[in-house]
Amino acid sequence: MSEPSIPYTGPERVFSGVQPTGALHLGNYLGALKKFVTLQDTHDCIFCVVDLHAITVPQDPKTLGHNTRKITAAFLAAGLDPKRAVIFVQSAVRAHSELAWIFNCSARMGWLERMTQFKDKAGKDKERASVGLFAYPVLQAADILAYKATHVPVGEDQKQHLELSRDIAERFNRDYNAPGFFPLPEPLIKGPGARVMSLKDGTKKMSKSDLSDLSRINLEDDADTISRKIKKARTDPEPLPESTDGLKGRDGAANLVGIYAALADTTDQAVLDEYAGKGFGVFKPALAELVVQAITPIGQELERVNADPAHIDKVLADGAQRARAIADPIMDDVRHIIGFWGS
Numbered sequence: 001m002s003e004p005s006i007p008y009t010g011p012e013r014v015f016s017g018v019q020p021t022g023a024l025h026l027g028n029y030l031g032a033l034k035k036f037v038t039l040q041d042t043h044d045c046i047f048c049v050v051d052l053h054a055i056t057v058p059q060d061p062k063t064l065g066h067n068t069r070k071i072t073a074a075f076l077a078a079g080l081d082p083k084r085a086v087i088f089v090q091s092a093v094r095a096h097s098e099l100a101w102i103f104n105c106s107a108r109m110g111w112l113e114r115m116t117q118f119k120d121k122a123g124k125d126k127e128r129a130s131v132g133l134f135a136y137p138v139l140q141a142a143d144i145l146a147y148k149a150t151h152v153p154v155g156e157d158q159k160q161h162l163e164l165s166r167d168i169a170e171r172f173n174r175d176y177n178a179p180g181f182f183p184l185p186e187p188l189i190k191g192p193g194a195r196v197m198s199l200k201d202g203t204k205k206m207s208k209s210d211l212s213d214l215s216r217i218n219l220e221d222d223a224d225t226i227s228r229k230i231k232k233a234r235t236d237p238e239p240l241p242e243s244t245d246g247l248k249g250r251d252g253a254a255n256l257v258g259i260y261a262a263l264a265d266t267t268d269q270a271v272l273d274e275y276a277g278k279g280f281g282v283f284k285p286a287l288a289e290l291v292v293q294a295i296t297p298i299g300q301e302l303e304r305v306n307a308d309p310a311h312i313d314k315v316l317a318d319g320a321q322r323a324r325a326i327a328d329p330i331m332d333d334v335r336h337i338i339g340f341w342g343s
């Protein structure tokens with residue numbers, strides 16, 4: 001879509017969310033959490049545990065609340081500071097659901113039908129997928145725009161959804177003759193770690209819902225488990241190449257090099273400059289050391305934070321109040337722009 005004629009001129013704000021669908025892994029850390037922690041130093045940040053998104057596929061009511069606390073604990077253990085960033089649960093702020101409905105009426109079926117994540121998650125049996133799973137990216141647009149967020153740190157898998165959020169914002173602004181009302185949010189995706197792949201299959205992204213625990217490094221894994229999983233990661237018998245061109249078609253190898261680069265804050269090429277010609281017998285232990293150094297302190301901190309659920313609940317209650325204070329006036333304006341009675 002074309003750029004808006006009147007651009008948004010409000011303040012910059014960061015929003016992102018994580019689903020309470022299981023324990024977080026290295027992909028969630030590198031694609032999202034690590035960026036959240038950096039951004040809280042420079043931006044007004046809002047981070048959300050997106051339980052409304054989680055129920056687009058079946059969830060056990062007995063574990064949903066527990067998983068919500070666990071993700072919040074992971075936010076805190078990774079270094080988010082609830083005094084600076086707003087940390088809360090999506091279902092505690094009604095603006096998300098209300099704006100999602102409004103955006104359902106701005107989004108177009110054709111836009112949603114192109115979403116590859118729906119195709120992947122619904123699988124062959126689309127008829128049985130929930131309407132919520134289909135409309136998932138519309139709720140995501142509502143999450144972001146209920147706060148007029150301008151920047152969204154996410155992994156590469158969310159790029160298409162972010163483009164849709166921009167389309168929805170632009171369509172709303174145009175349809176309701178409210179130029180520049182909603183910003184067109186920018187994804188913050190760049191850099192190594194934006195797409196961490198499964199350790200068992202370098203063509204599939206590392207995911208919480210993968211049945212094999214060996215496919216991912218969990219933030220809770222201890223040093224031995226991490227080393228064992230990296231040792232078992234699927235690669236090939238060739239030594240590492242001299243340039244990134246040589247990683248083409250070697251998905252497992254490319255994934256491990258990418259993880260190394262992300263953790264060492266360097267580039268894939270710089271990693272190859274150091275390890276070209278060396279086999280995985282040398283590279284995997286070096287990578288394991290780096291992962292252990294980055295992840296095990298978070299795991300230890302997680303244990304400490306998880307031991308105090310009352311503190312986690314307080315963080316979430318305070319965060320919900322702060323989130324409502326930002327979203328409520330924006331929703332008042334939305335209702336007025338649409339022309340709802342009493343607005």
Ligand code: AQP
Binds near residue numbers: 019027156
């Ligand atoms: N493999 C990944 N590499 C880089 N970033 C990733 N993210 C997820 N997987 C990777 C990013 O983590 C953030 C939170 O993701 P989410 O939990 O809300 O949903 P998801 O993308 O569906 O993550 P999973 O692990 O694959 O969960 P399940 O299995 O429940 O669907 C997002 O910014 C995402 O980009």
